[in-house]
Amino acid sequence: xxxxxxxxxxxxxxxxxxxxxxxYAMVALGLALIFGVMRVINVxxxxxxxxGAYTTYFLWAHAGLNPYLSIPVSMAVLFALGMVxxxxxxxxxxxxxxxxxxxxxxGISIAxxxxxxxxxxxxxxxxxxxxxxxxMGPIALSKSRAIACVFAASITALAFLFLxxxxxxxxxxxxxxxxxxxxVCGIDVQRIHLITFGLASALAAAGGSLIAVMVAIQPEMxxxxxxxxFLVIVLGGAGNYPxxxxxxxxxxxxxxxxxxxxxxxxxxxxAYVLLVLVLLVRPTGLLGGRQT
Amino acid sequence: xxxxxATLLGLVVLLGALAAYPLWGSGYGVRxxxxxxxxxxxxxxxxxxxxxxxxxxxxxxxxxxAGAYTTAILIVKASWSWPAAALAGGVVAVLLAVVxxxxxxxxxxxxxxxxxxxxxxxxxxxVSYFEGLTGGGLGLSLPTLDATFDIxxxxxxxxxxxxxxxxxxVTSRFGLRLMTIREDExxxxxxxxxxxxxxxxxxxxxxxxAGIVGGLAARDQGYIEPIxxxxxxxxxxxxxxxxxxGKGTVWGPVLGAAVLFVFQxxxxxxxxxxxxxxxxxxxxxxxxxxxxxxxxLLQMKYRLPRTI
Numbered sequence: 348x349x350x351x352x353x354x355x356x357x358x359x360x361x362x363x364x365x366x367x368x369x370x371y372a373m374v375a376l377g378l379a380l381i382f383g384v385m386r387v388i389n390v391x392x393x394x395x396x397x398x399g400a401y402t403t404y405f406l407w408a409h410a411g412l413n414p415y416l417s418i419p420v421s422m423a424v425l426f427a428l429g430m431v432x433x434x435x436x437x438x439x440x441x442x443x444x445x446x447x448x449x450x451x452x453x454g455i456s457i458a459x460x461x462x463x464x465x466x467x468x469x470x471x472x473x474x475x476x477x478x479x480x481x482x483m484g485p486i487a488l489s490k491s492r493a494i495a496c497v498f499a500a501s502i503t504a505l506a507f508l509f510l511x512x513x514x515x516x517x518x519x520x521x522x523x524x525x526x527x528x529x530x531v532c533g534i535d536v537q538r539i540h541l542i543t544f545g546l547a548s549a550l551a552a553a554g555g556s557l558i559a560v561m562v563a564i565q566p567e568m569x570x571x572x573x574x575x576x577f578l579v580i581v582l583g584g585a586g587n588y589p590x591x592x593x594x595x596x597x598x599x600x601x602x603x604x605x606x607x608x609x610x611x612x613x614x615x616x617x618a619y620v621l622l623v624l625v626l627l628v629r630p631t632g633l634l635g636g637r638q639t
Numbered sequence: 640x641x642x643x644x645a646t647l648l649g650l651v652v653l654l655g656a657l658a659a660y661p662l663w664g665s666g667y668g669v670r671x672x673x674x675x676x677x678x679x680x681x682x683x684x685x686x687x688x689x690x691x692x693x694x695x696x697x698x699x700x701x702x703x704x705a706g707a708y709t710t711a712i713l714i715v716k717a718s719w720s721w722p723a724a725a726l727a728g729g730v731v732a733v734l735l736a737v738v739x740x741x742x743x744x745x746x747x748x749x750x751x752x753x754x755x756x757x758x759x760x761x762x763x764x765x766v767s768y769f770e771g772l773t774g775g776g777l778g779l780s781l782p783t784l785d786a787t788f789d790i791x792x793x794x795x796x797x798x799x800x801x802x803x804x805x806x807x808x809v810t811s812r813f814g815l816r817l818m819t820i821r822e823d824e825x826x827x828x829x830x831x832x833x834x835x836x837x838x839x840x841x842x843x844x845x846x847x848x849a850g851i852v853g854g855l856a857a858r859d860q861g862y863i864e865p866i867x868x869x870x871x872x873x874x875x876x877x878x879x880x881x882x883x884x885g886k887g888t889v890w891g892p893v894l895g896a897a898v899l900f901v902f903q904x905x906x907x908x909x910x911x912x913x914x915x916x917x918x919x920x921x922x923x924x925x926x927x928x929x930x931x932x933x934x935x936l937l938q939m940k941y942r943l944p945r946t947i
Contacts, residue, residue, distance in 0.1 A: 388753065390753075440927075445752075449695045449697075451923055454923040457871075457875055458919025461915035571757075612764045618757070620761075623743070624742075626750055626754070
C-alpha cells in the first residue's frame with residue numbers, strides 16, 4: 348500500500364480521472380437514454396461497445412483508416428444494428444415485467460459475445476496508432492486518453508445539443524417524461540424508441556472506437572462496461588441525463604484515487620463497492636430522481 | 640387424490656432407482672448423473688429468487704464459487720472433512736447473499752440484477768488478491784480422495800432438498816407473498832407484505848444450495864482456480880435451464896436441467912464453441928415465445944396446477 352501522496356500524484360489522479368470520466372459519461376448516456384425512454388436496462392450495452400471497437404480495429408487493420416476517422420462509421424454501423432435489435436426483439440418486452448427485458452437483453456448480450464468470439468477469435472488485438480504521452484510539468488497526459496476525452500466530450504455535447512434543441516430530441520425527452528402524453532401530442536412513440544436505441548448503441552460504439560486506440564480489445568471486454576455504465580447512471584440519478592456527466596466524472600476520479608492507494612486487483616473491486624455504498628446511502632443518485 | 644398418490648409412488652420409485660444406480664452404473668454414468676444433480680440444484684436455487692420474486696440474479700455463480708473456495712480452503716488449510724466443509728460453503732454463500740441483498744433488494748428495479756452482474760468480477764479480483772489463502776491464479780489442489788459415490792449421494796440429496804424446498808415455499812403463504820411481489824410489488828406492499836424482508840429471505844434460501852453445491856463440486860474436481868469456479872457460463876447455464884423448463888415452478892428447473900443436460904452431452908459437446916450462442920438464442924426465444932417454459936406448455940395442455 349502506497350502511503351506517501353504528493354501533490355503531483357494528486358494532480359495526475361485528477362487529470363486521469365477526468366480523462367476516464369468523459370468516456371464513462373458518454374457511454375453511460377446511451378444506457379441512461381434507453382432506460383429513461385423505455386424503462387429498459389440494456390444488458391447488451393457493453394457488448395455493443397465491443398462491436399464498435401472491432402469496427403474501428405478492422406477499418407484500421409484492413410483499410411488503413413485513421414481510427415479517429417472511423418468513429419462516425421462505427422457509430423453509424425451500431426446505430427443501424429441498434430435499430431434492428433429494437434425493431435426485431437426489444438420492442439416486444441418494453442411493457443413486460445422487468446425480468447423479461449433484463450433476460451432478453453442478457454440473451455442478446457451473450458449471443459453477441461459468442462458471435463464475436465467466432466468471427467474475431469478471442470485473441471487480444473491492439474491498434475498501435477498513438478502512443479506515449481505529453482508532459483505537463485510533473486503530470487503525464489497519455490495521448491490516446493487525452494484525445495479520447497476530447498472526442499467523448501464533443502460527442503456528448505452534441506448529443507445534449509440534439510436532445511435540447513432539435514424537434515426529435517425534444518420528442519425523445521417528452522417520451523421519457525410520459526409516453527402516454529407524448530403519444531397524445533402526436534409523437535410516434537415506436538419511432539422514438541427505434542431512434543433512441545440506435546442513438547444509444549451509437550454512443551456505445553463511439554466509446555468502443557476510442558477504447559480500441561487506448562487498450563487491447565477482445566470479445567469479452569464489453570460486459571464490465573454494462574456494469575460501469577449502470578453505476579454511472581446510479582451515481583448521477585437514474586433517468587437524469589445530465590446526471591450521467593457527473594456520475595461519469597465521479598467514477599473516473601474515484602477509480603483513479605483508488606488505484607493510488609490500492610493494488611490493481613483491489614481497485615477493480617472499487618466500482619462495485621461504490622455501487623453498493625450508493626445504493627445503501629443514497630439510492631436516488633447524487634443529483635436526485637427523474638428530471639429530464 | 641389417486642393421481643397424487645401415483646405421482647408420489649412414481650417419485651419414490653425414481654429416487655430408489657437413482658439411489659441404487661451407482662451399484663450397477665458405469666463410472667461415466669455415475670459421473671454424468673452427479674453433474675445432472677448439480678445442475679438441478681443450481682437451476683432450482685436460481686429459480687427460488689428469480690423465478691418466484693422476479694428479481695433476476697445474473698451472478699448466481701458467485702455463491703457456487705464462494706462455496707467452492709470456502710470448502711477447498713477448509714479442507715486444505717484446516718483439514719476439515721468434506722461434508723462439514725461443504726456445509727460451511729453454504730453458510731458463507733448465505734453471508735455473501737446478506738451483504739449483497741441488504742443494499743440491493745431494498746430497492747425496486749434493476750439494481751439487484753446489475754449488482755449481481757458485476758459481482759463475478761469482484762470475487763475474481765478478491766480471490767487473486769488473497770493469494771495466501773486462495774492460491775491466487777494458481778488455484779488450490781485438494782488432497783486426493785476417491786469419494787465419487789459419496790458425493791453422488793450428497794449431490795443427489797441437495798438436488799432433492801432444493802426441489803423439496805421450492806415445493807414447500809410454493810405451497811406456503813411465504814411463497815404466495817413472493818409471487819405477489821413478482822406480479823405487482825406495489826400492490827404487495829399495499830397489502831402489508833414486508834417486501835424487502837421477503838425478497839431477502841428468498842435470496843438467502845437461493846444462495847445456500849448453490850454454496851453447498853459449489854463445495855461438493857470443488858471436492859469432486861479436486862482442484863479449483865478462479866476461472867473454473869466463477870465462469871459466467873455457469874450462471875448462464877442455470878438461467879437457461881430454469882427458463883427453459885419453466886421459471887417459478889417446482890418441476891420446471893428439474894425438467895429444464897434434465898433436458899438441456901442430456902442435449903448438452905449428446906449434441907453440444909461437439910459444438911462447444913457455439914454454446915453461448917445457443918444459450919443466448921434459447922433465452923431470447925423463451926422470453927418472447929414461451930415465457931412459462933416447457934412446463935408452462937404442458938400445464939396448459941393438460942390443465943395441471945400452474946405453480947407445481
